[in-house]
Amino acid sequence: MSRSDDAEKFSALVAEVRSRIEQAIENGEIAGVERGDVTKLVSGAVKLYAAAAEEAESELPVIDATVSTTEAMVVACALLRAHHLNPFDLALWFSRTAPNAR
Secondary structure: OOHHHHHHHHHHHHHHHHHHHHHHHHOOOHHHOOHHHHHHHHHHHHHHHHHHHHHHOOOOOOOOOOOOHHHHHHHHHHHHHHOOOOHHHHHHHHHHOOHHHO
16 A cells, blocks of 8 residues: 555545534534543644644644634643643743744
């Protein structure tokens, strides 16, 4: 199997997962989603984003236009709390990782 075949399969899997997420939200089926599955999904996505950004040596678009400001802030706050960080810590990291800081 070639690398492009793997990339195509991964892209198809991402599209399927995204479609199922959107269906679950639209159909009001969130209560049926295991919390542990949500944690695994977000953890995997965060690791993938961090690895891709490091490999590219630049900041990548982290979300698309379908994510609202409220949704983005809910996740941002949850990520900060997960590592016991506060707004001051965020300010330090924000300046460190700013695209023009390099």
